[in-house]
Amino acid sequence: MQVIANMLPWLLLAGFTLFLLFRFPYLYQDVKFMVTHLRIRRKIFQHTQNNYTIVEHFVETAKRQPHKPLLLFEDETFTYQEVDRLSNRAARVLLESGLVKQGDTVTLFAANEPVFAWLWLAVLKLGCSAALLNSNIRSKSLLHCFRCSGAQVLLVARDLQGAVEEVLPELLEQQVTVFFMGSTPATSAMQSFTEKMSHVSSEPIGQDLRSHVNMQSPAVYVYTSGTTGLPKAALLTHIKLWRLTMVLRASGLTSDDVLYISLPLYHTSGLVGFTGGIELGLTVALKKKFSSSQFWDDCRKYNVTVIQYIGEIMRFICNTPKKPNDRSHKVRLAIGNGIRANVWRDFVSRFGNVRILELYGATEANFFFMNYCNKIGAVGRDNFLYRWRYPFTLIKYDVDQGEPLRDSSGLCIPVPKGEPGLLVSEITARAPFLGYARDLQQTEKKKLHDVSKKGDVYFNTGDLMLIDKDGFIYFQDRVGDTFRWKGENVSTNEVADVITQADCISEAAVYGVEVPGNEGRVGMAAVALKDGHAFDCLGVFKHIESFLPTYARPRFIRIQSSLDVTGTFKHVKAKLVKEAFNPSAIKEPLYFLDDKEKRYVPLTTDIVHAVISGSIKI
Structure with missing residues (x-):
């Protein structure tokens, strides 16, 4: 009896533990996630107290492991020490030019190549912030994005010289200094x-x-399409950069x-990915542009253990022809979104x-989700501990009116579990x-x-989400005037502005439509023609090609006599x-952007059948 009495507390504890695991099957993962999260918060708090930025960490890491590879690019290897010294040279050029002073913003116009890394580090070493231009933008968008930054210095990669030459007169008018990453600018x-x-x-x-x-100083400006208009420069302070950087550590990566x-x-x-690599002291294999056919060969060449993705990338990889060595690699983890x-x-x-x-x-x-339970299809979990620190909710949303539904007291209406709603997160000092x-x-x-x-006050994500009975969160759709295609956010207003500058078009409504077998939504435009004008198939194509990157060009155009608008003159797009682009359901003329022609x-x-079957790639 004494033995049983001694064992009773342990039996009760075991029974209680089994009850918790049965009643809350994801409790262990929830607690583990929050413990990791709180440890990282403590680390960021220490960095804040010591005013310790990512660039200070990089300098220390380069001293501690000077000969460890930081960047693997094509057939080149750049060690931490080499990147440190190159960034010192770049910083010194800017400093001695007299064009950059403490607190200024410097704009970078470069794609994925090692020069991007040391130029960005150079800017931070001078106590400045960097505005990172999308290497696909051109003309009007390029000028707009540059002006947003407030910078007077533009650093241009070798391959992008032509894009800058198109707007060089306007830049020189504003007394902008343009540096070219080559020995002989044209x-x-x-x-x-x-x-x-x-x-x-x-x-x-x-x-x-x-x-x-x-830690509240600007570190980086990253351009995002948002919901309306031209791209906007979203601010990342040094503390926010730390919070984002720590995602790799929270994901279980090591040096x-x-x-x-x-x-x-x-x-x-x-x-x-790059800053998280610096924080952990690991090696980054950098690819200039994603290639599905070269993906696994690169992973084998560089002994890659972790990959980053967006949903479109994973689909492309899965669509490659099967090979006997498909499982011959060292990749253990894929981190990303949209799969x-x-x-x-x-x-x-x-x-x-x-x-x-x-x-x-x-x-x-002001928050993020992580699907730490490996639940297929989910983007995260409704962890009550996390919600306590970062209050978020799903609210009822009127898609036709484009705004949240409110009750008689003027407050938003939460949706019950199992129903889609607009995801919003409370703006607080903590978030x-x-x-x-x-x-x-x-x-x-x-x-x-x-x-x-x-x-x-809440942050409006512009995304419709759903929380199931087990607390898993699923992405449903994007609302507003932005859709996602080829891994890029496309602003419908920006595209419409470009289209209406074509000689034959008076008005345009741009929207995204689904294409079976493709992630995101492809661009389509309903347009009204100017009086006495026919649709200029060649002229409109050339105009759009000149002003829009490939991913933003409408692949389908619908000709209408007029466009429906709301009482506040917003286009009715539902x-x-x-x-979509169904010729049997639409009586008006429809056109398709033919890359070959x-x-x-x-x-x-x-053509519709070829697009849907995948024999015509879009």
């Missing part, structure tokens, strides 16, 4: 940055140049990993035991929303007031989206 209006770097020292840059920097980045460094995901459940299953089934870690967030968002550079109007548009109680061609049933 015009005297650009200075050779590479040549200047060869004449300066690689000795360390004095830390006193960063003495004014604190022994090799991270493969084929996502653009000018977007948050790619940049955070569909069927692609998730196909990827794991074909390529082996690779853990998929799906994330959800946005550059300007601030930093907004956009030089755009108070767009910053305010991302805020919702009086959501749960009078006087509160019916257009529903009808380099023009818009009449859309036929045969």
Whole structure:
């Protein structure tokens, strides 16, 4: 009896534990996630107390492991020490030019290549912030994005010289200094940055140049389409950069990993992959542009253990021809967002035991989700501990009116579990929303007031989500005037502005439509023609090709006599989206952007079938 009495507390504990596991099957993972989260919060708090930025960490890491590879690029290897010294040279060129002073912003226009890394580090070493231009933008968008930053210096990669030459007169009018990453720029209006770097020292840059920097100082501006208008520069302070950077540590990466980045460094995901690599002291294999045919060969070549993805990338990889060595690799973890459940299953089934870690967030968002339970199709979990620290909710949303539904007291209406709703997150001191550079109007548009109680303010994600009975969160759709295609956010207003500048078009409504077998939504435009004009198939194509990157060009155009608008003159798009590009349901003329013909061609049933079957790639 005494033995039983002694064992009773342990039996009760075991029974209680079994009850908890049965009643709350994901409790262990929830608690583990929150413990990791709190440890990282403590680490960030220490960095804040010590005013310790990512660039200080990089300098220390380069001293501690100078000969460890930081970047693997094509057939080149750059060690931590080499990147440190190159960034010192780049910083010294900017410093000695007299064009950059403490607190300034410097704009980078570069794709995925090592020069991006040391230029960005150079800017931070001078106590400045960097505005990261999307390497696909051109003309009007390029000028707009540059002006948003408030910078007077533009650093241009070798491959992008032509894009800058198109707008060089306007830049020179604004007295902008343009540095070209090559030894012989084609015009005297650009200075050779590479040549200047060869004449300066690689000795360390004095830390006193960063003495004014604190954790609330701007570190990076990342451009995002948002919900309306031209791209906006979302601000990342040093503390927010730390929070994003720590996602890799929270995901279980270590200094022994090799991270493969084929996502653009000018977007948050790619940049955070790089900064997270620095924080952990690991090696990054950098790809200039994603290639599905070269993906696994690269992983084998560089001994990659972790990859970053967006949903489109994973689908492309799964669509490659099967090979006997599909499972011959060292990849153990894939981190990213936007993967569909069927692609998730196909990827794991074909390529082996690779853990998929799906994330959800946005550059300007004040929170993020992590699917730490490996639930296929989910983007995260409704963990009550996490919700306590970062209050978020799903509210009822009127898609036709484009605004949340409110009750008689003016507050938003929460949706029950199992129903889709607009995801919003409360803006607090713990979870601030930093907004956009030089755009108070767009910053305010991302805020919702009086959501749960009078006087509160929430960040509007613009995304419809669903929480199931087990607490898993699923992405449903994107609302507003932005859709996602080829891994890029496309602003419908920006595209419409470009289309209406074509000679034959008077008005345009742009929207995204689904195409079977493709992630996201492809661009389509309903247009009204100017009086007395016919649709100019070749002229419209050339105009759009000149002003829009490939992913933003409408693949389908619908000709209408007029466009329906609301009482506030907003285009009515719900019916257009529903009808999509079905010739049998639409009586008006339809056109398709034919890449081979380099023009818009009449859309036929045969073309529609070829697009849906995948024999015509879009």
